[in-house]
Amino acid sequence: MYGVVVCPRCRRAKGVDLAQKTTACACGFEIRVVPAKVRARASTARELAPLVGRVNAELAGGADVAAEASAPRRRARSRDVHTRIVAAAASGDRARRTRVAAAELTRELEVFSLEDWRKVLAGLGIPDPEAALAELVEAGAVYEPRAGFYRAVSLIP
Numbered sequence: 001m002y003g004v005v006v007c008p009r010c011r012r013a014k015g016v017d018l019a020q021k022t023t024a025c026a027c028g029f030e031i032r033v034v035p036a037k038v039r040a041r042a043s044t045a046r047e048l049a050p051l052v053g054r055v056n057a058e059l060a061g062g063a064d065v066a067a068e069a070s071a072p073r074r075r076a077r078s079r080d081v082h083t084r085i086v087a088a089a090a091s092g093d094r095a096r097r098t099r100v101a102a103a104e105l106t107r108e109l110e111v112f113s114l115e116d117w118r119k120v121l122a123g124l125g126i127p128d129p130e131a132a133l134a135e136l137v138e139a140g141a142v143y144e145p146r147a148g149f150y151r152a153v154s155l156i157p
């Protein structure tokens, strides 16, 4: 079983194998994995990425996360994140739009998954999101702080 925990120091969500007792955050803080503090659960590591993005989106929105019953509202909010980013990245050539998209995703979600990236690039009408992401990684504009999660190096594209 996998889950999403939030770093008490930097308030960033992180996916974790729940068999672990602790996990190191990107900020360096050692997060204790306490069952009561697990924000979302998934049976496979693959399902974790969108959950981490969702929890980060909730944190960015200042949502009260105790309200498990508000799942539809939460989904609406995380969809808003992608819609906002599509709007922010809608102008310029393809290279410009992908850089703005990566910077905005990082600003909104701290780290973004391929799933987030696909949604935004689909909204921008840019085909082959994997290739576009690989180009940014090769150019040094985006890095992968851990497997499956990406960050723009700079928030100013």
Ligand SMILES: [Zn+2]
Residues within 6 Å of the ligand: 007, 008, 009, 010, 011, 012, 025, 026, 027, 028, 029
């Ligand atoms: Zn942290």
